Amino acid sequence: MPGGPAACRGDEEARGSYDLGSYQDIKHQEAAGIVFYDTASALFGVEGLRVTDVDTGPGGAAEVWAVTDLPGAACCPGCGTVSSRVHETVVARPGDVRRAGDPVDLRWVKRRWKCLNGECPRGTFTESLPQVPPRCRVTGRLREQAGAEVAERGITPAEAARHAGISWPVAHDAFAARVSPVLEERPAPVAHLGIDEHRRGRPRWCKDPDTGEYAQLADRWHVCFYDLSGSQGMLGQVEGRTADDAAYWLAGATPAWRDAVQVVAIDMCTIFASAVRRMLPRAKLAVDLFHVVQLAVKTAGDVRRRAIRELYGRRGKSGDPEYGIKHLLERNVETLSPDDFAKIIGTLDASAEGQQIALAWIAKEKLRDVLKLRARVTGSTPCERQVRDRLFSFYDWCARHEDTPELVTLANTIARWEDEIVTAVLTGVTNARSESLNRIAKLEARLAYGFRNPANQRRRVRIACTRGTRRRSRTATSTRERTVTGRQPNPG
Numbered sequence: 498m499p500g501g502p503a504a505c506r507g508d509e510e511a512r513g514s515y516d517l518g519s520y521q522d523i524k525h526q527e528a529a530g531i532v533f534y535d536t537a538s539a540l541f542g543v544e545g546l547r548v549t550d551v552d553t554g555p556g557g558a559a560e561v562w563a564v565t566d567l568p569g570a571a572c573c574p575g576c577g578t579v580s581s582r583v584h585e586t587v588v589a590r591p592g593d594v595r596r597a598g599d600p601v602d603l604r605w606v607k608r609r610w611k612c613l614n615g616e617c618p619r620g621t622f623t624e625s626l627p628q629v630p631p632r633c634r635v636t637g638r639l640r641e642q643a644g645a646e647v648a649e650r651g652i653t654p655a656e657a658a659r660h661a662g663i664s665w666p667v668a669h670d671a672f673a674a675r676v677s678p679v680l681e682e683r684p685a686p687v688a689h690l691g692i693d694e695h696r697r698g699r700p701r702w703c704k705d706p707d708t709g710e711y712a713q714l715a716d717r718w719h720v721c722f723y724d725l726s727g728s729q730g731m732l733g734q735v736e737g738r739t740a741d742d743a744a745y746w747l748a749g750a751t752p753a754w755r756d757a758v759q760v761v762a763i764d765m766c767t768i769f770a771s772a773v774r775r776m777l778p779r780a781k782l783a784v785d786l787f788h789v790v791q792l793a794v795k796t797a798g799d800v801r802r803r804a805i806r807e808l809y810g811r812r813g814k815s816g817d818p819e820y821g822i823k824h825l826l827e828r829n830v831e832t833l834s835p836d837d838f839a840k841i842i843g844t845l846d847a848s849a850e851g852q853q854i855a856l857a858w859i860a861k862e863k864l865r866d867v868l869k870l871r872a873r874v875t876g877s878t879p880c881e882r883q884v885r886d887r888l889f890s891f892y893d894w895c896a897r898h899e900d901t902p903e904l905v906t907l908a909n910t911i912a913r914w915e916d917e918i919v920t921a922v923l924t925g926v927t928n929a930r931s932e933s934l935n936r937i938a939k940l941e942a943r944l945a946y947g948f949r950n951p952a953n954q955r956r957r958v959r960i961a962c963t964r965g966t967r968r969r970s971r972t973a974t975s976t977r978e979r980t981v982t983g984r985q986p987n988p989g
């Protein structure tokens with residue numbers, strides 16, 4: 498064992514004079530009047546440990562020698578008797594945090610005491626510290642650091658464990674212990690609620706040995722609930738994607754929380770609509786307008802593919818004028834340059850099939866005209882009459898061209914969701930935040946190379962989707978102001 502406290506002190510004369518062989522040696526040094534320099538202990542910062550020496554280990558790692566310096570360390574945990582008889586001295590090597598990025602080899606010289614109470618069932622006991630309880634081989638601060646890195650930095654438990662030099666279960670348990678209070682908190686009331694779904698991995702199937710048919714073993718879908726008006730991020734999630742699954746989560750909330758929800762944004766999905774109507778009868782439903790435009794663009798694409806097949810008797814390929822403008826048709830008409838616009842008109846005017854594509858393209862733009870009434874675009878809240886008038890204009894266009902079956906289907910779908918579209922335009926509530934948090938949820942699954950355990954997945958995803966919120970609440974005292982500028986009016 499290397500030189501004792503003198504090494505910390507830097508006293509060359511004293512170096513080598515005292516040998517830290519055991520606790521007894523330290524007691525001898527103390528008796529001889531050697532004063533321990535506690536600066537090193539204060540810097541090391543583990544309560545109850547006094548650093549006696551620092552050396553360089555074989556691998557270049559810092560080797561920190563320390564002894565117990567805690568009142569009551571000699572107190573028997575069984576009967577409370579203070580012992581004065583050392584049974585033996587052992588060197589424990591609990592894992593500890595790195596020092597300036599380098600690993601530290603902690604050598605804790607600790608005593609095993611003999612209990613002097615003859616009636617005590619415990620014959621002997623060893624010293625323990627608040628940071629290193631009995632039977633623990635890792636300091637509390639290393640455990641906390643690993644848990645915090647997974648929760649706040651977004652790395653995986655495997656990576657945190659590798660960096661800390663601990664096992665995956667220890668790192669994962671540290672993470673779970675850290676975040677469980679966060680997950681148990683009930684969400685604060687939200688005015689605008691978002692519902693979306695995502696899938697973890699592929700579904701699992703099993704073959705029925707009698708019938709030979711496949712049956713689903715595990716549903717890999719999760720329905721997630723998001724705070725769209727506040728900053729709580731993901732509020733919760735539930736396995737499965739039936740109306741009952743979504744309603745189950747909503748039923749778990751308090752009646753006051755359910756009453757506070759004013760608008761619920763969903764994709765054009767009847768399952769969520771049914772769950773919301775059942776559990777939140779007072780809330781208005783809004784469909785996400787991105788999905789409305791996406792449906793119209795898809796319809797225009799369907800018509801273009803059918804028209805090309807009718808015109809050429811084959812699928813479109815590069816060189817066909819109608820195929821060449823397919824990306825221009827997907828763009829918003831107001832962002833097209835005059836040349837692009839002329840190219841579309843010239844191509845679609847050339848044939849009867851092109852005219853059919855033009856009908857679907859105009860229908861898409863008529864539907865977009867409805868969405869342009871949003872306060873975000875115009876700067877003022879529209880009235881319901883205006884929105885329904887523009888929708889009527891879209892229906893009228895589709896009805897006048899009912900020989901195009903795709904337009905009839907589109908108009909029927911839009912009519913089914915008309916009230917929800919009107920609510921979305923009037924309130925301006927979109928599911929954009931749900932989609933962005935959904936992306937984080939999927940990213941988390943990729944970082945983990947997929948999850949095997951649904952409970953672990955829910956915990957990791959939920960923490961990932963509320964990380965920004967927790968960060969903001971910690972820096973809420975910041976006085977930095979951010980200027981918010983609105984969209985500038987088009988000079989043209």
Ligand SMILES: [Zn+2]
Pocket residue numbers: 573574575576577578612613614617618619
């Ligand atoms: Zn005892």
